[in-house]
Amino acid sequence: MNLEKVVFGFFIVLAATLNFGFFIGDIDQPKHHHIYELFAAIVVNLVATVLKFGDRTQIGAVHLSTSLVADLQLVAAACVWGIAAHVTGEGMSPEVTISVVSLSGGALFANIVSVILLIAETVMLRR
Amino acid sequence: MNASVFFLALRRMRAPLIVLIVIYALSTLGLTLIPGIDAAGQPAPPMSFFHAFYFVSYTASTIGFGELPGAFSEAQRMWVTVVIFLSVIGWSYSIISLLALVQDRGFQQVLLTARFIRRIGQLGEPFYILCGCGETGLLIARALDHDGIRVVTIERSEARIQELELEDFAADILALCADAAQPQHLLMAGLKHRSCRGVLAITDDDAANLAVAIASRLINPRLMIVARVASPSIEANMMSFGTHYVVNHFEKFADYLAQAIHSPNWYRLVDLLTGLPGQKVSERHDPPAGDWVICGYGRFGQAVVRNLERQGMSLTVIDPDPNLSSSVHHIVGQGTEAEPLRRAGIETAVGIVAGSDHDTNNLSIAMTAKELNPDLFVVLRQNRMANQVLFDAYDADFTMVPSKIVARECLALITSPLLSRFFGLLRCWPDARAAALAGQLEALCGRRVPLVWGVKLNAAEAPAVHQWLMMEQKPMTLGRLRHDPAARAETLPLMPLLLLRDGRDHEQPADEMLLQPGDQLLFAGTRTAKLAQNLVLDNRNVLDYVLTGQDAQGWLWRLLSRSDPAGGVDMRGRRMR
Numbered sequence: 001m002n003l004e005k006v007v008f009g010f011f012i013v014l015a016a017t018l019n020f021g022f023f024i025g026d027i028d029q030p031k032h033h034h035i036y037e038l039f040a041a042i043v044v045n046l047v048a049t050v051l052k053f054g055d056r057t058q059i060g061a062v063h064l065s066t067s068l069v070a071d072l073q074l075v076a077a078a079c080v081w082g083i084a085a086h087v088t089g090e091g092m093s094p095e096v097t098i099s100v101v102s103l104s105g106g107a108l109f110a111n112i113v114s115v116i117l118l119i120a121e122t123v124m125l126r127r
Numbered sequence: 128m129n130a131s132v133f134f135l136a137l138r139r140m141r142a143p144l145i146v147l148i149v150i151y152a153l154s155t156l157g158l159t160l161i162p163g164i165d166a167a168g169q170p171a172p173p174m175s176f177f178h179a180f181y182f183v184s185y186t187a188s189t190i191g192f193g194e195l196p197g198a199f200s201e202a203q204r205m206w207v208t209v210v211i212f213l214s215v216i217g218w219s220y221s222i223i224s225l226l227a228l229v230q231d232r233g234f235q236q237v238l239l240t241a242r243f244i245r246r247i248g249q250l251g252e253p254f255y256i257l258c259g260c261g262e263t264g265l266l267i268a269r270a271l272d273h274d275g276i277r278v279v280t281i282e283r284s285e286a287r288i289q290e291l292e293l294e295d296f297a298a299d300i301l302a303l304c305a306d307a308a309q310p311q312h313l314l315m316a317g318l319k320h321r322s323c324r325g326v327l328a329i330t331d332d333d334a335a336n337l338a339v340a341i342a343s344r345l346i347n348p349r350l351m352i353v354a355r356v357a358s359p360s361i362e363a364n365m366m367s368f369g370t371h372y373v374v375n376h377f378e379k380f381a382d383y384l385a386q387a388i389h390s391p392n393w394y395r396l397v398d399l400l401t402g403l404p405g406q407k408v409s410e411r412h413d414p415p416a417g418d419w420v421i422c423g424y425g426r427f428g429q430a431v432v433r434n435l436e437r438q439g440m441s442l443t444v445i446d447p448d449p450n451l452s453s454s455v456h457h458i459v460g461q462g463t464e465a466e467p468l469r470r471a472g473i474e475t476a477v478g479i480v481a482g483s484d485h486d487t488n489n490l491s492i493a494m495t496a497k498e499l500n501p502d503l504f505v506v507l508r509q510n511r512m513a514n515q516v517l518f519d520a521y522d523a524d525f526t527m528v529p530s531k532i533v534a535r536e537c538l539a540l541i542t543s544p545l546l547s548r549f550f551g552l553l554r555c556w557p558d559a560r561a562a563a564l565a566g567q568l569e570a571l572c573g574r575r576v577p578l579v580w581g582v583k584l585n586a587a588e589a590p591a592v593h594q595w596l597m598m599e600q601k602p603m604t605l606g607r608l609r610h611d612p613a614a615r616a617e618t619l620p621l622m623p624l625l626l627l628r629d630g631r632d633h634e635q636p637a638d639e640m641l642l643q644p645g646d647q648l649l650f651a652g653t654r655t656a657k658l659a660q661n662l663v664l665d666n667r668n669v670l671d672y673v674l675t676g677q678d679a680q681g682w683l684w685r686l687l688s689r690s691d692p693a694g695g696v697d698m699r700g701r702r703m704r
Binding site (some may be wrong): 035036039043046047050051053054055056078081082085086 | 134135137138139140141144145148149152155156159175176177178
């Protein structure tokens, strides 16, 4: 068993699960989408991205790009939340919640691609 | 390749980046959980994520705006203390890792290689790949640089590369610190580059040279390949797959020695034409015919014996190995002692070859022998350039320095491929003809070694002459190429040695010979003469002056004088009327 693979798999799956946890629920209900879960998803996604650095294989490159997409989407969601809560003073209205959650939904899709790649990589490995 | 540097850096920065992300996340999270205090001293809700992230951002980068947006509670201050220490540790770790990465030899090597490859890609002018830049390589690199030819070198020893950087070259020499025997290094050095003209395999390792020659032959068959070898079997191997030139310095020197005994003026002429241009002509030492003693029967000794036997000399070999498989007269012993030398008949011999692979021994042999017979002609083999001082002090009649021989041969092959053809023809010349030509050359260049160069009368190398001969179909004699473009009555210090037309050689062509497009010419002369001749070959106006004695008119002037014959300003037009 390779400890590096364990850590790698752990972070990729954790990024996907946290993202899913934030995404699930009624899309316009702020109560269903806890801000701490978004925070955790961002942090774990960033760590997962860094873990993918420096892999020069084709599959490693796709891994890195999906992770960067997820980061971008999640940071965009956090920015929307920050602007609504602090700059415009609108707060978590249904419109804002919808846009935050849909952005995180995009990130979730990228994370699912990551997980599929991880599974594909594992299946291809014949040892 | 740049991408690989980037990936390498990223890979090495993984741990510090993750540490930083975790520290930022923990700090932000802590601040969003710890209750604050409002202006009235009442407990207030914790900071929001936005405020917490803002605070951590400026605190972690040690900017420190103070407690924003409001004064902190004691619990928050406690946590902020932890945050400050954590972030300082995180950033220090990252910066130290980055510095270590930059200092790392492997990383620097990758950077250097990337830069090398980029610069090779940008090379627009013709260049040669020099594999091995030791004593020989350095001599060649210097001479090629002097002639304005770019050199790319692959050298295994880093110390050599550093020496190379300290040299004063006109153009940068691109150097790669790698093993030339590996094909990928040759590819990096531009083996497939469109401007690459040839590969010189001159490392001191025959096997490596062989590998370079094969790789070059396979990957880019259009290149000229010159390889240095010492062993006859590898030489045969190289010739078998079409290496263009194989330089075996032992064989070459032995051949020269034999030729010098047979025909001293032939050797004098070859020595003149292959010397390093601009140097003083070396004093003449003609080796005598008669009995020769050869000390050391290694590769060099064998080559000397083979070549001298062909000239009918009677030879005696002194070698410590008692079981030599050789037909020659053999004395067992060291040439450094008087007794074996006497047994070999040193008192009656005319010459001695001190040809072991040990410089000190060779000098010792020469000195002992000279004491026994002061009239001896001494041929010394010098193995290392570093011992030059000793050999200068001894001043033998002939000194064989492998690196110089190889460098001379390689340079002659690169700068004037016609020269080796000329040498082939020269072998059939009578001694008197060679003597006459050598005398002319010495007089021409003021007892300095002349520069030898080839000219091809085509559109690329001699556009002006080619246009004159090809487009305008006008005649031009060879002698015109010897006129000074500054004053046409003067003759330049240069002379034609060979004219090659349709596969036929014309040795020492006469001035009256008419030139034809596509002719290949070999000239010898001074460097300034070459530059002046280049002007005639390249520049149509200069050529017109040399041929007609009149300064050429510009295009606009010609147009004006033709369209407006009565034009008052046109001096020439008036004169023509």
